Amino acid sequence: MAISSTPPPSPGDTEELLLIARYGELDELKSFIEKFGTKPLTDGRDEDGNTVLHMVCGNGHLDLLDYLVPDHVPPSFATVQNLSAGSTALHWATLNKQFDVVKRLVKLCGAEVLDIKNKSGRSAITEAEMNEWAEGVTWMVGVMNVDDTGGAAQETDEVVESEDVQVEIQDAEGRVAKLNMKDGQVEEIKNGSTLSSPQTT
Template identity: 40%
Template sequence: MANIPEDDRGDLLLSCRYGDLEDIQAFLDRHGACSLAEIRDHNQNTILHMVSANGHLDALQYILPLVPTSLLSAQNNAGSTALHWAAVNAHLEITKALIEFPNGPGVNLIDIKNEAGHSPLAEAEYAGWDEGAQYLVGVMNLEAENADKEDGDGVLADEQEIEVQIEDAEGQIAKMKIGGSVSAPKPQSSPPSA
């Protein structure tokens, strides 16, 4: 990366920030893709941070196949990943693209906490971005408290129920039960007559 002028690196970061796909392509024509993963600003933000924070899906889709998948989990000086920034700024399509990128870290990105101790899910909740928080909860790895309830093939039977815990942005624990058979409510007995 030493042979790439500082101005060109800065221009690439700005092009990613503003979603200027033509300038990103021009950088690649001049310098190739091998340097993309190394380029950072003074806060250690990558090109993925820039396109993700600003919602530039076309630029993200162009860049993702050109960088190592490890760049998806790269953290800046504050410990935030590109997914944290997508969550803070409520960019659902960016969030999906980062998590669903083939051979990438996938849903494990949701577990990365920044220096403030916030996961991307917590950032979505702090931002009041319900749609994103719901998406993240829907795809995240939920560990069952009672793993012994699994049958032999690792799949829960229809009548089995597990309880999961999810920590919200304020550190509160929410418990939720998944599965189990639904039983009809028991009829109430009528009060004794006087």
């Protein structure tokens, strides 16, 4: 059995891979994998530590996400945080309101990816709330069934009676986002207050 003598990708090849992912070029991605294999998909990073998944998810390329995970990239790769902000691919998808990608990432990787916080102490839900993305907040809160230990449970198909819900999400600096939900929809979002601290001007 012969050992493959395919050279690893050069820095220029890695840069090209990240551009392919950023612009959603599926045929070029397939050609890259044929030439270099799948290892560069998880090894490749830009200068800020962004991965192929950051590029794919931040730009809403659902077809590339479906092609990559889980056949070429393990679902656990979605937990990789970039160097600059500590953001995951889910944070990027949330910041850019890529709803289909957000839903698919959670389905592929599990609801626990919703718990990951970036260097600012913000989860994807907090980022969605701060970005006033009510649709994303509603969906993520709906699939993040918190159990008694504080962890997120998997998404379920069980029908739950609608009720009014108030949720508070606090970041690392103590800022609190308050969400009022009625009949499964975000009714109101309030930002910026601090728990147990008087507001100052």
